[in-house]
Amino acid sequence: MKAKEYLSQAIRLDHRISSRLEQLENLKALAMRVTTNLTQEKVSGGRNIRGPFENTMAKIIDLEKEINLEVDQFIELKQEIMDTICQVEDVNCQLVLEKRYISGKSWGDISLELGYSQDWIFKIHRRGLKEISRILKIGSKV
Numbered sequence: 001m002k003a004k005e006y007l008s009q010a011i012r013l014d015h016r017i018s019s020r021l022e023q024l025e026n027l028k029a030l031a032m033r034v035t036t037n038l039t040q041e042k043v044s045g046g047r048n049i050r051g052p053f054e055n056t057m058a059k060i061i062d063l064e065k066e067i068n069l070e071v072d073q074f075i076e077l078k079q080e081i082m083d084t085i086c087q088v089e090d091v092n093c094q095l096v097l098e099k100r101y102i103s104g105k106s107w108g109d110i111s112l113e114l115g116y117s118q119d120w121i122f123k124i125h126r127r128g129l130k131e132i133s134r135i136l137k138i139g140s141k142v
Contacts, residue, residue: 003129003133013070020066024063081102085098085132090131092114096121096128097125
């Protein structure tokens with residue numbers, strides 16, 4: 001796996017979690033609109049069929065469990081990536097990589113925060129990626 005792909009994993013997982021949370025909100029809104037069919041006859045002794053509200057609530061609970069698992073993965077992944085970034089010797093490279101891949105900041109924001117031009121930020125970023133590649137190669141040999 002290339003350095004940029006490795007570092008971008010957290011950003012992709014964060015986007016996935018955000019999408020899942022959006023789905024969850026939509027399901028919750030749907031659950032509030034679900035109505036019961038009062039014209040349906042109740043038959044005793046038949047199999048237990050859940051109503052639309054119960055089905056929606058079951059889906060909500062399942063999705064919440066999946067989101068919680070992904071959040072746990074996200075936290076672990078961010079920590080792993082942060083540990084890798086901390087192995088980079090140049091502090092400026094560490095800062096740029098951390099702000100980009102851990103905090104998810106834009107290049108413009110990073111440039112403003114660190115007081116460098118965007119071109120200089122890109123150069124620092126490239127140096128950082130080379131260092132991360134080196135670290136990942138060493139780690140894969142062990």
